[in-house]
Amino acid sequence: MALLLVTGGCGFIGSHLCAALVARGDQVRVLDDLSTGSRANLARGATLIVGKVEDPATVQAAMQGVDGVYHLAAIASVARCTEAWQETHRINLSATISVLDAARDVGHGLAVPVVYASSAAIYGVPDICPLDEDAPARPLSAYGADKLGCELHARVAGVVHGVPSVGLRFFNVYGPRQDPRSPYSGVISIFCERLARNQPVFVHGDGRQTRDFVFVADVVAALLAALPAASTDAPVFNVCTGQPTSLLELIDTIGRVCGTAPQVEHQAPRLGDIRHSVGSVLRARQALRLRPPIALQDGLSAVIGWL
Ligand code: NAD
Ligand code: UD2
Known part of the structure; x- marks a missing residue:
């Protein structure tokens, strides 16, 4: 101990x-x-x-x-x-x-x-x-x-x-306890809360930017x-997971997990927003002997279940 x-x-x-x-x-x-x-x-x-x-x-x-x-x-x-x-x-x-x-x-x-x-x-x-x-x-x-x-x-x-x-x-990073009401919060907690309540989500730009969630x-x-x-x-x-997910794919997956048809409104892109961000998992997986990452759909179910 x-x-x-x-x-x-x-x-x-x-x-x-x-x-x-x-x-x-x-x-x-x-x-x-x-x-x-x-x-x-x-x-x-x-x-x-x-x-x-x-x-x-x-x-x-x-x-x-x-x-x-x-x-x-x-x-x-x-x-x-x-x-x-x-x-x-x-x-x-x-x-x-x-x-x-x-x-x-x-x-x-x-x-x-x-x-x-x-x-x-x-x-x-x-x-x-x-x-x-x-x-x-x-x-x-x-x-x-x-x-x-x-x-x-x-x-x-x-x-x-x-x-x-x-x-x-x-x-x-996303998951339960990430405050969905903070304006500084991650996109997943914001989108999950809004879609679970059948509210529209606001996408900055075309939604084709990718992240490694x-x-x-x-x-x-x-x-x-x-x-x-x-x-x-x-x-x-x-x-990271090594898997890129676009915001549009993310919204689709949340919609499937919630059983709702997402309403999406596009807004101007965020100033300085990075277009694509995906990491390589190889070094950490080898040195830290990490198991394969949890699938996005399973992680999203945990967030929706927590809300
Ligand atoms: P969080 O805001 O939920 O947690 C930060 C914690 O630190 C809070 O409990 C807060 O009260 C405490 N704290 C803040 N300022 C403090 C201070 N001056 N003295 C003592 N305590 C203080 O954020 P998180 O998402 O849990 O982030 C944890 C760490 O991971 C941070 O270092 C953050 O920069 C890093 N990080 C987070 C992400 C992400 O996606 N959440 C991504 C990259 C790096
Ligand atoms: C993440 C980290 C940030 C920093 C940065 C490094 C979080 C919350 N932020 O910023 O701390 O490490 O990576 O590059 O983890 N978006 C929308 N609508 C919304 C909210 C967000 O379209 O209501 C978009 C946003 O414009 C961006 C994407 O979603 O393209 C992800 O946004 P984010 O704020 O969750 O995270 P990011 O990658 O900007």
């Missing part, structure tokens, strides 16, 4: 991770400021420290005695990072440095492993899809730049300070496999 810290453990992905850790018998400590997460998401049996990850003393105290850290707390909205550049930089990058720094010694003189959330946003506009981990990193947002910064500092933490880590580049249980599987794979080489892996 290990004692693990999960920052952002009251959020969408973090809450699923905590539930899985508790279920396998780990002791879980959560650090979360409840800004986008909620106390209701806290896994039964986990303990909660309400605090800010951008406060180094809070991070250091929360990490005392742990055997490993999952660092998921961040401002996950690209739009919010554009609006509040400096504030989100402190949360998305400086706080990661605090976590890596504190991981050098958590009270027993040994460095502990850190698994942190990176993002497909580090790639910017892909030259070719699927994107493998060696594709050029050319982020187009403050959010993506800070996530890339996390990867660079994780490398420094490994080489200079002996802190083992793994960075996971999540693609478009990965179900949250597959993300949790990658997180669980990553901690034992942490190394001072600071490896990074895509967390």
